[in-house]
Amino acid sequence: NAGVTQTPKFRVLKTGQSMTLLCAQDMNHEYMYWYRQDPGMGLRLIHYSVGEGTTAKGEVPDGYNVSRLKKQNFLLGLESAAPSQTSVYFCASSYPGRRGNQPQHFGDGTRLSIL
Amino acid sequence: GEDVEQSLFLSVREGDSSVINCTYTDSSSTYLYWYKQEPGAGLQLLTYIFSNMDMKQDQRLTVLLNKKDKHLSLRIADTQTGDSAIYFCAESMIKAAGNKLTFGGGTRVLVKP
Numbered sequence: 001n002a003g004v005t006q007t008p009k010f011r012v013l014k015t016g017q018s019m020t021l022l023c024a025q026d027m028n029h030e031y032m033y034w035y036r037q038d039p040g041m042g043l044r045l046i047h048y049s050v051g052e053g054t055t056a057k058g059e060v061p062d063g064y065n066v067s068r069l070k071k072q073n074f075l076l077g078l079e080s081a082a083p084s085q086t087s088v089y090f091c092a093s094s095y096p097g098r099r100g101n102q103p104q105h106f107g108d109g110t111r112l113s114i115l
Numbered sequence: 116g117e118d119v120e121q122s123l124f125l126s127v128r129e130g131d132s133s134v135i136n137c138t139y140t141d142s143s144s145t146y147l148y149w150y151k152q153e154p155g156a157g158l159q160l161l162t163y164i165f166s167n168m169d170m171k172q173d174q175r176l177t178v179l180l181n182k183k184d185k186h187l188s189l190r191i192a193d194t195q196t197g198d199s200a201i202y203f204c205a206e207s208m209i210k211a212a213g214n215k216l217t218f219g220g221g222t223r224v225l226v227k228p
Contacts, residue, residue, distance in 0.1 A: 004157075031213055040123065042203060042218040043158075050213045058215070090157055094214055103148060104216060106157035 006107035013081045021076040023091030031094045032074040036087040081114045121219035133191040137204035146207040199226045
């Protein structure tokens, strides 16, 4: 049972470098999400997608871009990494459900450090 | 507005009950969730409650919802060392596109032998 898989698990970047985080889910979920987790702040939504080819901004979208070219994949890009983007990034997916009763399933996270 | 608050830390002795509290501000919340995060791992769904319920029990877990006070709690009976983790409450609102969740900051639970 793979569930939600994130790659890579760890990465160190220099300021100004770019990279892409990959999220893949095998549960045929329509909805996918990218969060960042910082100490004491819980999870904050960066971007999300309600279906293939669609994306929307979350709470903290600045400095990030996303793409959902295939239903099972959701990519998070950092065009020019900044130290403020040092964080743990989580991907999640869910069915649409009615009235929000479909829980989100999470990957194990990508730990990203920007020097 | 949306705001979910939790206390930062809870210490409990093995075998005792743990109670983790959460307050939220949006009265249109439909589902409220409890997630557990172990070190180095993602979030694992523990349980959830629909907003028209006031209690839900699932083995050692009891969720209480006081909708009037916008207060949610998670009680863990017979707490074990494996229950040491960070616990997040989250709310989902019917008006939120994409079933977005708003998370609290997490409560770190330390179980002492």
